[in-house]
Amino acid sequence: MDPDLSVAIRSEGDRTVVAVSGEIDVYTAPKLREHLIDLVSGGHYQLVVDLEGVDFLDSTGLGVLVGGLKRVRAHDGSLHLVCSQDRILKIFRITGLTKVFPIHASVTEALSADA
Amino acid sequence: MDPDLSVAIRSEGDRTVVAVSGEIDVYTAPKLREHLIDLVSGGHYQLVVDLEGVDFLDSTGLGVLVGGLKRVRAHDGSLHLVCSQDRILKIFRITGLTKVFPIHASVTEALSADA
Amino acid sequence: MATVKVSFTAVTAHVRTARLVALAVARRAGVAEEMLDEVRLAVGEACSRAVGVHSQLGGEHPVMMQLSDDRDRFSVEVVDRGTLDEDPAGVLADIDLHEVSSRALDDDIPETLPSGFGLAVISGLVEDLDVASDGASTRVTMVWPTTLRRGGI
Amino acid sequence: MATVKVSFTAVTAHVRTARLVALAVARRAGVAEEMLDEVRLAVGEACSRAVGVHSQLGGEHPVMMQLSDDRDRFSVEVVDRGTLDEDPAGVLADIDLHEVSSRALDDDIPETLPSGFGLAVISGLVEDLDVASDGASTRVTMVWPTTLRRGGI
Numbered sequence: 001m002d003p004d005l006s007v008a009i010r011s012e013g014d015r016t017v018v019a020v021s022g023e024i025d026v027y028t029a030p031k032l033r034e035h036l037i038d039l040v041s042g043g044h045y046q047l048v049v050d051l052e053g054v055d056f057l058d059s060t061g062l063g064v065l066v067g068g069l070k071r072v073r074a075h076d077g078s079l080h081l082v083c084s085q086d087r088i089l090k091i092f093r094i095t096g097l098t099k100v101f102p103i104h105a106s107v108t109e110a111l112s113a114d115a
Numbered sequence: 116m117d118p119d120l121s122v123a124i125r126s127e128g129d130r131t132v133v134a135v136s137g138e139i140d141v142y143t144a145p146k147l148r149e150h151l152i153d154l155v156s157g158g159h160y161q162l163v164v165d166l167e168g169v170d171f172l173d174s175t176g177l178g179v180l181v182g183g184l185k186r187v188r189a190h191d192g193s194l195h196l197v198c199s200q201d202r203i204l205k206i207f208r209i210t211g212l213t214k215v216f217p218i219h220a221s222v223t224e225a226l227s228a229d230a
Numbered sequence: 231m232a233t234v235k236v237s238f239t240a241v242t243a244h245v246r247t248a249r250l251v252a253l254a255v256a257r258r259a260g261v262a263e264e265m266l267d268e269v270r271l272a273v274g275e276a277c278s279r280a281v282g283v284h285s286q287l288g289g290e291h292p293v294m295m296q297l298s299d300d301r302d303r304f305s306v307e308v309v310d311r312g313t314l315d316e317d318p319a320g321v322l323a324d325i326d327l328h329e330v331s332s333r334a335l336d337d338d339i340p341e342t343l344p345s346g347f348g349l350a351v352i353s354g355l356v357e358d359l360d361v362a363s364d365g366a367s368t369r370v371t372m373v374w375p376t377t378l379r380r381g382g383i
Numbered sequence: 384m385a386t387v388k389v390s391f392t393a394v395t396a397h398v399r400t401a402r403l404v405a406l407a408v409a410r411r412a413g414v415a416e417e418m419l420d421e422v423r424l425a426v427g428e429a430c431s432r433a434v435g436v437h438s439q440l441g442g443e444h445p446v447m448m449q450l451s452d453d454r455d456r457f458s459v460e461v462v463d464r465g466t467l468d469e470d471p472a473g474v475l476a477d478i479d480l481h482e483v484s485s486r487a488l489d490d491d492i493p494e495t496l497p498s499g500f501g502l503a504v505i506s507g508l509v510e511d512l513d514v515a516s517d518g519a520s521t522r523v524t525m526v527w528p529t530t531l532r533r534g535g536i
């Protein structure tokens with residue numbers, strides 16, 4: 001149990017929603033990476049990562065998300081993000097990763113987008 | 116304006132309630148001291164200091180409360196405390212100041228006690 | 231063993247910085263949740279005392295705090311450049327807080343509590359406490375047990 | 384000028400300690416509220432980078448961070464024991480984050496973003512940034528303006 005980061009996983013039809021809360025940084029990112037690896041190993045390739053509960057995200061965290069995206073793509077899957085917080089969106093914008101990830105304002109919106 | 120400590124003063128009959136919130140420590144205690152000095156200079160000698168909003172109190176803060184007590188006593192006044200939080204009560208207990216200050220569980224209780 | 235050292239200009243605002251760091255590191259080191267208030271208070275008292283000592287001395291010497299996580303103990307050392315007038319063991323043994331508190335009321339206003347009061351509060355809070363003074367500095371060392379382990383601080 | 388120095392064992396958990404301290408001191412120094420997220424992120428990136436450098440080097444050297452409040456500027460220095468392979472000015476000038484980001488996708492899995500990415504993020508966040516490297520260490524210096532003054536940090 002690590003109160004600094006928590007990850008809740010649920011299925012929505014053929015999609016898997018990964019709701020993350022807390023801080024995704026150099027300390028906690030390995031935990032998120034493990035979850036994403038487990039999901040892909042378990043055959044879940046249509047992921048929606050919900051970042052609404054995240055209050056900090058650094059470049060290590062971005063690396064883990066990029067890694068997740070690569071893994072699902074290797075299986076023709078997808079990784080959508082949910083994020084409406086400006087301070088989290090900022091690091092995606094700075095790094096140009098807004099062009100790499102489909103980013104949605106809500107889980108509902110993410111689920112209704114093409115996988 | 117100092118977000119670390121805030122002090123709200125109101126009259127209740129012939130008593131003056133000083134509601135303190137934030138941290139009373141070596142950094143903010145001088146501000147509380149000024150308020151108490153001002154009150155006594157202004158002729159307010161029946162004080163109730165409400166510590167319910169305080170989440171930290173150190174020995175410098177205790178010193179300011181003791182100083183306030185001395186000042187009002189010099190005018191036959193009183194200084195009652197309101198505090199029901201264990202972690203704040205602890206430092207009064209350790210230092211034996213529970214014997215020096217009348218401490219109440221609520222402002223209502225403090226106001227109904229003899230001044 | 232993981233260590234965090236903090237040295238800060240002797241101003242009261244940084245006592246809050248020191249408390250904040252000590253609390254965060256203590257929590258991470260696995261100090262029990264119900265002991266954290268005590269850590270915060272004791273560290274604050276030790277740092278306030280050191281800042282007070284340095285302001286009296288003048289000069290620009292920083293106060294130093296070292297936090298160490300050593301298996302089942304979390305220790306905090308606060309070092310100032312002052313020297314204690316008396317034997318530290320004596321200071322701690324002699325202080326009767328209850329007596330000090332009631333005596334404080336008799337003194338004239340200027341309301342500072344007697345010197346040694348901060349140290350006495352620390353000794354009331356912390357079981358494993360050491361105060362050592364040489365010709366050049368005084369070092370307050372406080373140790374708490376750690377319970378849960380989350381892989382080091 | 385008030386200063387806080389923090390040195391910490393090069394473990395990732397202490398990057399959080401460093402962020403926490405930097406945020407608290409920056410706020411107290413009067414860095415604008417809307418800039419604080421940026422301070423937190425940039426300091427975190429600089430410290431993560433330093434911790435990474437030290438883990439590659441091995442040894443027990445702490446990472447050092449210095450926070451200074453100098454009238455209208457708040458500066459953070461993060462020092463590691465590594466040396467940059469390339470000219471730091473060159474590293475910063477050359478990095479095109481957007482290009483790096485899209486290239487990152489083409490690489491094989493092991494998903495770490497390219498080295499230099501953290502530094503590039505800092506350069507995207509902080510206008511007044513300096514990276515200096517000599518034979519023994521690399522120093523990342525970030526400066527932010529301070530607006531309100533509340534009597535020094």
Ligand SMILES: Nc1ncnc2c1ncn2[C@@H]1O[C@H](COP(=O)(O)OP(=O)(O)O)[C@@H](O)[C@H]1O
Pocket residue numbers: 235236237294295296307308309
């Ligand atoms: N207790 C301390 N708290 C914070 N900083 C310290 C402390 N002790 C030493 N330092 C800082 O770390 C520097 C190097 O420390 P080190 O060589 O480990 O000290 P020492 O030889 O006293 O153990 C010192 O010059 C000082 O600035």
Ligand SMILES: Nc1ncnc2c1ncn2[C@@H]1O[C@H](COP(=O)(O)OP(=O)(O)O)[C@@H](O)[C@H]1O
Pocket residue numbers: 388389390447448449460462
């Ligand atoms: N940027 C820094 N951040 C944190 N600690 C530092 C930093 N620079 C130096 N220190 C610590 O403070 C000690 C004394 O610093 P000082 O003599 O002021 O360093 P310098 O001579 O490099 O400016 C050093 O031994 C080191 O442990």
